[in-house]
Amino acid sequence: MTDTPTRYEPVIGLEIHVQLSTATKMFCGCVLSFGDPPNVHTCPVCLGLPGSLPRLNQRAVHFGLMIGLALGSEIAERSLFHRKNYFYPDLPKGYQISQYDVPLCRGGRLGDVRIHRVHLEEDAAKLIHVGESGRIHGSDRSVVDFNRGGTPLVEIVTEPDLSSPEQAREWLTLLRATLRRLGVSDVNMAEGSLRCDANVSVRPVGTTELGTKTELKNMNSFSYLERGVRTEIERQIQMLEAGQQISQETLHFDPASGALTPLRSKEAAHDYRYFPEPDLVPLVATAEMLAAASGELPELPAARAQRFERDLGLPSPRARELAFRSDLGDYLERALAAPAPDTAQHPTAVELANWIPLLVERIGSDRNPQHSKVTAEMFATLVAMVGAKEVSRDAARDVLTRMVDDGGDPRGIVSREGLGALRDEHDGQLLTVIERAIAADPDAAEKLRAGNAKAIGPLVGYVMRETKGRADGGEVTRLIRERVSHSR
């Protein structure tokens, strides 16, 4: 034992499977579906019936090219499909058609993570195990739903450039935002249209040689990814510290317990006997195909976040929060472009950006605000009214709630409900309340006068209570200070 224990650093790479949102499957004309009755979207091809042959979905290729271009990958002029051979009931042909040594895309980068490769393949069918374990071993019976079988997949493999569970999660968020922005996938982890495996190893800080890695599977949410990776890093460090060797294995994440259990070695140790798929001709990416794919590339979230920071002055976390969810970014830009309300200055981007999370909180975090009753124009109007102190922040939150429920113009809501900010210039009402506050708590007023700034709290609280939040906090503070010093 040494006095200074070795410190370890994790090395993490991700393998992401993305179901493409094409109309039809990878190698046949069956419609893609989710949640339909089992085995209704099948045909001889995706059931692997004898004599059937695959036919490549050109739309899936187009999406694959868009992803490759978005990640800055090198696109293969001519890529190949291979057969990956193994027996499993969810694999009707006994092999998966995938890409092997000549994938569609190589290299690239997203954020600070390098991309190793991107390739096309077909998804397996869905196995449902009847029994306690939910896994094939130990289940009484398994049934297969071939609706999912043959769904187009893109597999994205990163270089091992990630060094913490948090970073892995954050990066996957960026990838999801990018894919969503490209419009190539639903990228829903709960529904399995975005699936992430992680390769994890640890090494002593300062060394460059990679440690033995394990592969983590079945982490079907962002927090499971973070949790699974963290658990595995801790386990590996503990083992190394106990002088044990890490064995290269595949681990299954159990979301219920958070535990990682090794897959039986029989399941993991495959010789896939890859060989070129003789039923398909090489995939040639023509100049026309590349032009069509690059022509459809939108501004991507990483670039948008930079622009939000640079051009709109948003702080970095807020810029990323809005840019990584393209619906929020779009909403911000729509609100920015809305005409200024007649009575107020146009709100700044920062003000709008600060109010969007409040809107999201009210409509539900997975809903697109564009589909809510709050139009970007009315949203901008409300934020402008706050800026112009026509309505207090607290009251504006209520107004926003009403807008989410019933839609409408915030100016109408404010005047109808009498929620407009109380201002002394208007009618002296606010000053009356302030005087009542001082009269009710002379002690506080005295302390404030004596220089105890904190003593203003109860006085402001009184006023806000009395005015039901319609008063502007800053205005109230200013007026209380004024009154207290006047009455000296």
Place this chain on the structure above:
Amino acid sequence: MSELIAMTGAEAAERVRAGEVDPRELFDAYRERAAADRLNAFTWVADGPPGLRPGAQAPLAGVPVAVKDLFCTEGVPSQAGSKILEGYRPPYTATVVQKLRDAGAPLLGKTNQDEFAMGSSSENSAFGPVLNPWDRARVPGGSSGGSAAAVAAGLAPWAIGTDTGGSIRQPAALCGIVGMKPTYGACSRYGMIAFASSLDQAGPLTRDVTDAALLLAQMVGHDRRDSTSVRFPAPIELPSAEHLRGIRLGVPEELIGGERDGAGIEPGVRKSFEAALRLAEGLGASVEPCRLPHAAHALSAYYLIAPAEASANLARFDGVRYGLRVEGDGDLESMYGATRSAGFGPEVKRRIMLGTYALSSGYYDAYYGTAQKVRTKIADDFRAVFERFDFVVTPTSPWTAFELGAKTDDPLAMYLNDFCTVPMPLAGIPAISIPCGLSDGLPVGFQLAGPAFSESRLLDAAYALERAIGFDGSAARQ
């Protein structure tokens, strides 16, 4: 034998078109013969005439066709000669069968074959061996032995089969009929239960060259369901050549063996082949030796590539979704093992094991990889030869039909059947076998191979030679 049965497909179609023959009567005549089959050539025969009467003006005018079992036909047993698919009735029909039906040729029946087209004698069928109509103690060749025997015996006017390493040409030769393997990609493979995907091609087995042209013309064409199928450059023409003037025939030393006789060609076969060469010269062709330096390795390459592809193609027969299922000890692996052990015959198992081995980690480069390189070399060899020659000619099979059981214990001897027919599918090029005579009362096949998409020229040359040979196959149609 009725007059109807004596006609070739083309003659029958002509008579139907002329209104002299009722296609239903023709269908019934063949249906009865097929149902009374004593050769075990059929695994299924249609119940009655097809409901939809094809237009007499359709190209094939209602003349029925026998179809090798491995072509999927909707609602009709399609078992590929295997117990693992016993009773399997597909929900769809293979493209070429549909094309023939659309062209007016209804389905007469399904013909017996070596299991999954693996074999050269049609003895590897789960439904029993097919007998050769020239001598029922002998095999008809394979794997399309049922189709060949049915046509030779007049149980069907014509038939289709598949050729992977010789499975159309060799049984055609052993049964004294015409068989053609088209250019790879000429016919859609959609609905053909696959043996080796990069080699399998559908083709006709017919009484004469004209029938082969007539059927093939309806079979070729791009099919969007088969990515490897291509648009055939020009329509297949009916053959009409009367001479072979200016045609240069190359006799590859590596396949014929020259003085060394490496292929083990039987003297009777050699004699018949050489007589046909003299006839070709008489028709104006030049005959010269040529070299295919890598052709002698074709068999080795073939028996790596084909089993490798087959090992994957046959993985789908796992007892999960269709066909035979044997439960085993109750777990998944045991069910797989029990099903496949019980469902596949010994030759299929042998090839699955060969192919699995050839693709396995650490052996891929040495076996599958090397075989692919040899394949490229063989294609290059043919390209070079076709710069100087129009066609390459060989005996189709080194032997005439052999006795049942004669080679079943010696797989390598059985594989040698394909010595002269295997190089062509490896190169993807078309080849035709026509009967060129008898040796000890058994038919001998003469093979012509040409460059990719030279089918019309090949058929023309075969036609001229066929007329000069004047082979009479009627002895088998009793």
